[in-house]
Each structure stands twice: as structure tokens, then as C-alpha cells.
Amino acid sequence: MHASLSVASDPRLPxxxxxxxxxxxRIEQGHWAPGSRIPPESELAEQTGAALGTVRRAIEVLVDDGLLTRQQGRGTFVRKADFSNSLFRFFRMTGEDGALLMPQGRILARRLAPLPAAVAERLSLRPGAEGLCLDRLRLVGDKPALLECIWLEAGRFAALAELPLEDFGxxxxxxxxxxxxxxxxxxxELLTVGSAGAVTAERLGIAPGAAVVVVDRLAYGYDGRPMEWRRSWGAADKFAYSIEIR
Amino acid sequence: MHASLSVASDPRLPxxxxxxxxxxxRIEQGHWAPGSRIPPESELAEQTGAALGTVRRAIEVLVDDGLLTRQQGRGTFVRKADFSNSLFRFFRMTGEDGALLMPQGRILARRLAPLPAAVAERLSLRPGAEGLCLDRLRLVGDKPALLECIWLEAGRFAALAELPLEDFGxxxxxxxxxxxxxxxxxxxELLTVGSAGAVTAERLGIAPGAAVVVVDRLAYGYDGRPMEWRRSWGAADKFAYSIEIR
DNA sequence: GAGTGGTCTAGACCACCGC
DNA sequence: CGGTGGTCTAGACCACTCT
Structure with missing residues (x-):
């Protein structure tokens, strides 16, 4: 095929x-920024020498993968992941009256420290590399809902080490x-069930030893490399998750 | 379009x-049995008057929905759902040495009784309709792993009311x-976390009041109607579930 | 080799969006 | 109105499975 296709892709593939x-x-390398529009299908077809239907199918793959979204009449866009509610999907996040509430975040503590070995491994960093650790409380309607421990690579997230805690949002x-x-x-994410230690229980406002759901999350960038590891604790009696299987 | 298409489907749809x-x-009405092969795309195209590409796309929808599977060179088949491990996906089901173990099932009790109101509603049956209830214990390597309470419509599953308990498999x-x-x-399925009552704890071999994961399942037939409701309890410390989000 | 699904093309027209 | 994605066609050839 055309030159633009042969860029390090197995030619035996369709x-x-x-x-x-x-x-x-191109997306992973930031050639097209998240949220921006990619060229129209017709243009891509012309550039690559493929038929329009073939370009459409290629785009379809990335839409299924969640990297792109199509909007009829507007274009095809690099998807911006929206995690605003993703952790709370497992928990009931409604107030007394059943209304949806916007969770708040509050940083309890911040420190620079060597990454624990297990965290370093998950982040694909060398053991003992400098890390930035955040303790964070998430509240729904002023009541503690989730406690989070977050680890980041110190170098890449140096700006967060200076930022006033009130400005985290x-x-x-x-x-x-x-x-x-x-x-x-x-x-x-990996979900398990544990029991609350004294500190966790106190911060969540539950009894020590009470059951908690533990969510370990590893977040990746568009380059496919891990970026953030966090562990969250939430009261088990607030946990609910539904799934369809077939 | 052709007659065969206009069978009660909104003509404004593609x-x-x-x-x-x-x-x-056709699948839901049993016109093609689960596991059987449907007619080749070319035949469907001819019968319906649609182009081959259009038929392919229609099949694609059902493949994505999990109703059909395609096998190159063989044909397209009505999928048989395989739930053999589905409940255990949430739980660690390995023995001491980490090897996968085949879970066993043992019926503890069976009785005919009116369906509880909540169950009847989920099964789309009238409250008080006769039901068949099974208490079942699932074991991994001879150790209790899950306790299940299963409700079925008595009429449709009458054969199970007679079957010797040892023959359930x-x-x-x-x-x-x-x-x-x-x-x-x-x-x-809906997952929540609760604590074990005396009977549940005894049957699972855990301490009374210990945390348990509760899985409510509603199973549907190919006709799209609910068929079985079951609630399962498993020790929370054995629970683990991973998911990818984007 | 016959029959099946998998890929690809070239071109037509429709539906929606924003100016 | 022009530009975008959405649908549809008709046909070609390839890759795999089974006999």
C-alpha cells in the first residue's frame, strides 16, 4: 500500500x-490532542489511498476501543476520558432524598517519599524511585464517602508538590x-473486600473493623503507560454494582 | 423493502x-436452535432482497450483542451461553496450590412454595404464583464457597420437583x-456486601456476622423473558473482581 | 473443490450540523 | 448551503473449513 500505511505496521494485517x-x-503520540477533531474520512482515504469504507472500518475499531467518538455532521473526535463519576459508580452516591450529589475532594496530606516496591512495579518505575503521595477524602453531601491513597511519579507531577492543598479542587x-x-x-480497577483499620474507620466515620470495599486503580495515559496508582476505601454497606453477563 | 423485512419492524429504521x-x-422464538447454524449470508441476502454488505452488518449487530458467533469457513451460529464459571468469576476459585478447581454443586433442600412478592415481580409472574425453591451449596475442593437460593416457576420446571437430589449434578x-x-x-447480576446470618455462616464455614458478598442474579431465556432468580452468598475475603474502565 | 465468512473497492444517496 | 458522518449497493477477490 501507500507510504503512509507502511509505518511500522505488519503488512500481513488487513x-x-x-x-x-x-x-x-498518532493519537497516542499526541499528534491529535484529546478532544480535537481528526481529519474527515474522505481526507484520510485520499491521504492513505484506501477506500472510504476501509477508512470507516479502521475508525470503527478505535471507536469500539473508546479512543474516538463520532458525531454525525460534525466529525470524529479524540475522546477525552471522563472519570468524574467512575469511582462512584460502585457506590450509592445519593443524598437522603435520592438526588444525585456532586462528590467533593479534600486533600488530607501530601508527601514526597520513595515509591513502595509494589506501587513502583505497577507504575513500571524502578523500586525506590521518588514518588508523590496524596491522602484524599471524598465527600458526598459533607459526609465522608471514600478515602484514597494516591501515588504519582514525583518528577512528572512536580507541580503538584508546590500547589496549595486548597487549590486541588x-x-x-x-x-x-x-x-x-x-x-x-x-x-x-480491582475490587476486593476488607475491613477498616482504626485510621481508615475514623476518617470514613464508620466502626473499626467494619467491612470496606477496596478499589485498586491503575490509570494509563494515551501513550499506554501507567501514570497513577491509587487505592480507595469505601464503606461496604454503600457498595452496589450491577453487571450484565452472557 | 421486501415482505420478509416488514414483519413488525419500524420502517424508519435502517x-x-x-x-x-x-x-x-427468529432466534428468540426458537426458529433457529441455540448452537445451530443460521443460513449463509448470501442466502439471507437473496431471501430478504438486501445487499450482502447490509446482511453482514445486521449480523454484526447480533454478534456484538452476543446472540451469534461467526466462524470463518464454517458459518454463523446461534450462541449457546456458557455460564459454567460465571458466578465464580468474582471469587478466587483456586486451591492451595493455585490450580483451577472445578466447583461442585450440592442441593441442600428443595421445596414448592408461593413465590415471594419481590421474586415474583422480577420473574414477571403474578405475586403468590407457585414456585420451586432450591437451596444449593457450591464447593471448591470440598470446601464450601457459595451458598445459593434459587427460585423458578414451578410449572415450567416441574421435572425438577421429582428429580432425585443426587441427580442434579x-x-x-x-x-x-x-x-x-x-x-x-x-x-x-447485582453485587452488594452484607454480613452473614447464623445459618449462612454455618453453611459457609465462616464466623457469624462476617462480611459476605451477595450476588443477585436474574437469568433470561432466548425469548427475553426472565426464567430464574437466584441469590448467592460468598465469603467476602475470597472476593475479587477486576474491570477496565475508560 | 465447493461453500463459507473476511476484506476491499467505487460510487451513490441520505441525515445531520453549523454557518 | 457545504461539509461531515451514516447507509446501501454490486461486485471482486481472499482465507478458511470440510469433504
């Missing part, structure tokens, strides 16, 4: 696959983007 | 949508199919 790999790499990921140019594309 | 609705209804869904001709297509 063209639409090679094309989607090409587009994916309720959402961290937009802050990462504003202050450090780090954009979260996706994340994996 | 043809591929109407077609997938048509195929879906380790998996219920294949039994439903063999004995009652009822095939499960999909299910929804």
Missing part, C-alpha cells in the same frame, strides 16, 4: 487494521492535565 | 437494523435444558 494502528499511534484528572499536561486515557 | 431485529426475533443450566427445555441466554 488494511483497515494497519490503518487503525496508524491512527492509534474536586477532580484530580483535570488538574493533572492543567498542571502537568498528563491526560488519563483509561484505567483498570 | 435496513440493517430491521434485518437484525428480524434475525433476533454440578451445573444447573445444562440440567434446565435437558430436563425442562429451558435455555439461558443471558443474565444480569
Amino acid at each position: 488494511i483497515y487494521r494497519q490503518l487503525s494502528d496508524l491512527l492509534r499511534s 474536586d477532580l484530580l484528572y483535570p488538574l493533572y492535565e492543567r498542571a502537568c499536561g498528563a491526560v488519563v486515557a483509561r484505567a483498570t | 435496513i440493517y437494523r430491521q434485518l437484525s431485529d428480524l434475525l433476533r426475533s 454440578d451445573l444447573l443450566y445444562p440440567l434446565y435444558e435437558r430436563a425442562c427445555g429451558a435455555v439461558v441466554a443471558r443474565a444480569t
Whole structure:
């Protein structure tokens, strides 16, 4: 095929696959910024020498992967991940009256310290590398809902080490983007159940030893590399998660 | 379009949508049995008057929905749902050495009784309708792992009321199919965390009041109607579930 | 080799968006 | 109105499975 297709993609793969790999790499390398519009299908077809239907199929792959979204009449856009409610999806986050409430975030503590070995491994960093650790409380309607322990690479997130704690705001990921140019594309989570230690229980306002749901999250950037590790604790009696299986 | 398309499908919808609705209804009405092969795309195209590409797209919808699977060179098949491990996906089901173990099933009790109101509602049956209730223990390596309470419509599953308890085997869904001709297509599950009552704790071999994960499942047949409701309890310390979010 | 799904093309027209 | 994605067609050729 054309030159623009042969950029380090296995030529035995179907063209639409090679094309989607090409587009994916452009997105991951920041060639097209998150939220921005990519060129129209017709233009991509012309540039790559593929038929329009083939370009459409390549885009379809990335839409299914959650990297792009299409909007009829407007264009195709690099998707900005929206994690504003993702952790709270597992928990009931309504007030007394059942209304949805916007969770607040409050940084309890911040410190620079070597990354624990397990965290360093998950972040693909060398053990003992300098890390930035945040203790954070999330509240729904002024009541503690989640306690979070967050680890970041100190160098990349140096700006957060200086920022006044009051300026962190309720959402961290937009802050990462504003202050450090780090954009979260996706994340994996592991849910388990444990029991609250004394400190955790006190901060969450529950009885020591009470059951808590523990969510370990590893967040990745558009380059596919891990960026943030966090562990969250929430009262188990507030936990609910529904799923469809087939 | 052609007559075969206009079978009660909104004509304003795209043809591929109407077609997938048509195929879906045929599957749900048992026109093509689970596991069997549907006619080749070329034949469907000819019969319906649609282009091959349009038929392919309609099939694609159902493949994405999990109703069909394609096999290159062989054909397209009505998918048989395989729930053999679905409940255990949330739990660690390995032995001491980490090897995967086949869970066993043991019926503890069986009785005919009016469906509880909440169960009847979920099964879309009238309150007080006769139900068949099974108490079941699932074991991994001879150790209790899950306790289940299962409700079925008594009429449809009459064969199970007579069957010796030893003949139920380790998996219920294949039994439903063999004995009652009822095939499960999909299910929804709701996970919450609770604490074990005296009886539950004793049967699971855990301390009374210990945290348990509760899974409520509603299983549907190919006709889209609910068929079985079950609630399962498992020790929370064995619970683990991972998910990818974006 | 016959039959099936998988890929690809070239071109047409429609539906929606924003100016 | 022009530009975008959404649908649809008709046909070609490839890759795999089974016999």
C-alpha cells in the first residue's frame, strides 16, 4: 500500500487494521490532542489511498476501543476520558432524598517519599524511585464517602508538590492535565473486600473493623503507560454494582 | 423493502437494523436452535432482497450483542451461553496450590412454595404464583464457597420437583435444558456486601456476622423473558473482581 | 473443490450540523 | 448551503473449513 500505511505496521494485517494502528499511534503520540477533531474520512482515504469504507472500518475499531467518538455532521473526535463519576459508580452516591450529589475532594496530606516496591512495579518505575503521595477524602453531601491513597511519579507531577492543598479542587484528572499536561486515557480497577483499620474507620466515620470495599486503580495515559496508582476505601454497606453477563 | 423485512419492524429504521431485529426475533422464538447454524449470508441476502454488505452488518449487530458467533469457513451460529464459571468469576476459585478447581454443586433442600412478592415481580409472574425453591451449596475442593437460593416457576420446571437430589449434578443450566427445555441466554447480576446470618455462616464455614458478598442474579431465556432468580452468598475475603474502565 | 465468512473497492444517496 | 458522518449497493477477490 501507500507510504503512509507502511509505518511500522505488519503488512500481513488487513488494511483497515494497519490503518487503525496508524491512527492509534498518532493519537497516542499526541499528534491529535484529546478532544480535537481528526481529519474527515474522505481526507484520510485520499491521504492513505484506501477506500472510504476501509477508512470507516479502521475508525470503527478505535471507536469500539473508546479512543474516538463520532458525531454525525460534525466529525470524529479524540475522546477525552471522563472519570468524574467512575469511582462512584460502585457506590450509592445519593443524598437522603435520592438526588444525585456532586462528590467533593479534600486533600488530607501530601508527601514526597520513595515509591513502595509494589506501587513502583505497577507504575513500571524502578523500586525506590521518588514518588508523590496524596491522602484524599471524598465527600458526598459533607459526609465522608471514600478515602484514597494516591501515588504519582514525583518528577512528572512536580507541580503538584508546590500547589496549595486548597487549590486541588474536586477532580484530580483535570488538574493533572492543567498542571502537568498528563491526560488519563483509561484505567483498570480491582475490587476486593476488607475491613477498616482504626485510621481508615475514623476518617470514613464508620466502626473499626467494619467491612470496606477496596478499589485498586491503575490509570494509563494515551501513550499506554501507567501514570497513577491509587487505592480507595469505601464503606461496604454503600457498595452496589450491577453487571450484565452472557 | 421486501415482505420478509416488514414483519413488525419500524420502517424508519435502517435496513440493517430491521434485518437484525428480524434475525433476533427468529432466534428468540426458537426458529433457529441455540448452537445451530443460521443460513449463509448470501442466502439471507437473496431471501430478504438486501445487499450482502447490509446482511453482514445486521449480523454484526447480533454478534456484538452476543446472540451469534461467526466462524470463518464454517458459518454463523446461534450462541449457546456458557455460564459454567460465571458466578465464580468474582471469587478466587483456586486451591492451595493455585490450580483451577472445578466447583461442585450440592442441593441442600428443595421445596414448592408461593413465590415471594419481590421474586415474583422480577420473574414477571403474578405475586403468590407457585414456585420451586432450591437451596444449593457450591464447593471448591470440598470446601464450601457459595451458598445459593434459587427460585423458578414451578410449572415450567416441574421435572425438577421429582428429580432425585443426587441427580442434579454440578451445573444447573445444562440440567434446565435437558430436563425442562429451558435455555439461558443471558443474565444480569447485582453485587452488594452484607454480613452473614447464623445459618449462612454455618453453611459457609465462616464466623457469624462476617462480611459476605451477595450476588443477585436474574437469568433470561432466548425469548427475553426472565426464567430464574437466584441469590448467592460468598465469603467476602475470597472476593475479587477486576474491570477496565475508560 | 465447493461453500463459507473476511476484506476491499467505487460510487451513490441520505441525515445531520453549523454557518 | 457545504461539509461531515451514516447507509446501501454490486461486485471482486481472499482465507478458511470440510469433504
